[in-house]
Amino acid sequence: MRLSRSLIPTLKETPAEAQIASHRLMLRAGMVRQTAAGIYAWLPLGLRVLANIARITREEQDAAGAQELLMPTIQPAELWRESGRYEDYGKEMLRIRDRHDRELLYGPTNEEMITDLFRQSVKSYRELPQIVYHIQWKFRDEVRPRFGVMRGREFLMKDAYSFDLDHEAAVVSYRRMMLAYMRTFQRMGLKAIPMLAESGPIGGDLSHEFIILAPTGESQVFYDAAFEDIDYSGEFSQSSEADLERFFDLMTTCYGATDDKHDATAWERVAPDRRREGRGIEVGHIFHFGTKYSKPMGLTVAGADGRPVIPEMGSYGVGVSRLVGAVIEASHDEAGIIWPDSVAPFRAAILNLKLGDAACDHICEQLYADFAGQALYDDREERAGVKFADADLMGHPWQVVVGPRGAANGRVELKRRATGERQEVLAADVLRLI
Ligand code: 5CA
Secondary structure, three states: OOOHHOOOOOOOOOOOOOOOOHHHHHHOOOOOEEEEEEEEEHHHHHHHHHHHHHHHHHHHHHHOEEOOOOOOEEHHHHHHHHOOHHOHHHHOEEEEOOOOOOOOEEOOOHHHHHHHHHHOOOOOOOHHEEEEEEEEEEEOOOOOOOOOOHHEEEEEEEEEEEEEHHHHHHHHHHHHHHHHHHHHHOOOOEEEEEEOOOOOOOOOOEEEEEEOOOOOEEEEEEEEHHHHOOOHHHHOOOOOOOHHHHHHHHHHHHHHHHHHHHHHHHOOOOOOOEEEEEEEEEEEEEEEEOOOOOOOOOOOOOOOOOEEOOOOOEEEOOOOOOHHHHHHHHHHOOOEOOOOOOOOHHHHEEOOOOOOHHHHHHHHHHHHHHHOEEEEEEOOOOOOHHHHHHHHHHOOOEEEEEEEHOOOOOEEEEEOOOOEEEEEEEHHHHHHOO
């Protein structure tokens, strides 16, 4: 993209309404704009990050054997009356009436709808187990939407649903999703700690929250260093039940807790050199709730002996749009965002320090073409200082700085955003080096 003709409205001043770093930086870098309280438009730069986070999430769901589908945002109230949640959900639910006076709602989650879809389509034990997921917008009319996309009213969630024939099989699905989550967050450059949680309005008897570490996180976290050291993609296989069990045992025996559940006695038992403290943000939540929805909604399949079986279910949420803010909370400095390579909107920014200089223009155009859509070309009629500041603010992993003196000899400066390291290199070598 050429910055001169992009809808990336960067701001020099810090917007007064933003209280936390990610909210400030997302507004300043021109990633999002609020259109109503807790509702955001994703501008091109922000959308590229959101898409990368959705893509990594999707790849790991697929790798875990989950199938992608897409359910609507608007749901009939009737389904929620069947599960008993229509009244329970209270004011957080956005209730809508259509022209025929039929009651609808903007979905805050999809347990009822997916149970209904399975009820219509799945008839035999032979068709299970299955896990399905979608990445879809949700609406929750939060009393106090705040912190930008971290607590919005409209937000993007990946929600998956598992269907199994018995409790033992349901636990395997739960573990498989848990491993998918740890891989997902690790690929985004985040350190995640799973924590035993209450299941709240979703219901159920087994639930974990996933807290990622960020110095500005909302809650204090105490955890075992093991969580930082494990290579979740390398050390466990999704398809081996023995691996999943070993993984789950490790996750549940290693200490990890937030302030309200912190257990001083258990903490003492963690070897002193393995004790870590930090702050964290919840980015995912998974639930096993058995027959809480399948039973009242009458979902059954014919078992091997012909008798009806009520499937055991679980649901698994990732806050896709919240993660954009969470990654920034985990990775920024005074000057702006520092994107991990895997989620960065562009691999590099090309900074043309002297527009109109034949050598600068030529090198920039050549690099821009070679990057094939993976670079943002700052071709604006702006001072060098403004370009440096905006590139740091937007946080591209690499900056290719093209000035007239170097350009005359085919040379450019390559800067790594995370370390600030700079090196002078031949323009022709840039792609190979990064
Ligand atoms: N049905 C279950 C799992 S699919 C469910 O809805 N779980 S949840 O309520 O915990 O939400 C899942 C994830 O969505 C949360 O971990 C959080 O990361 C994200 N989320 C929840 N509320 C918001 C919000 N208001 N703004 C942004 N993200 C949110």
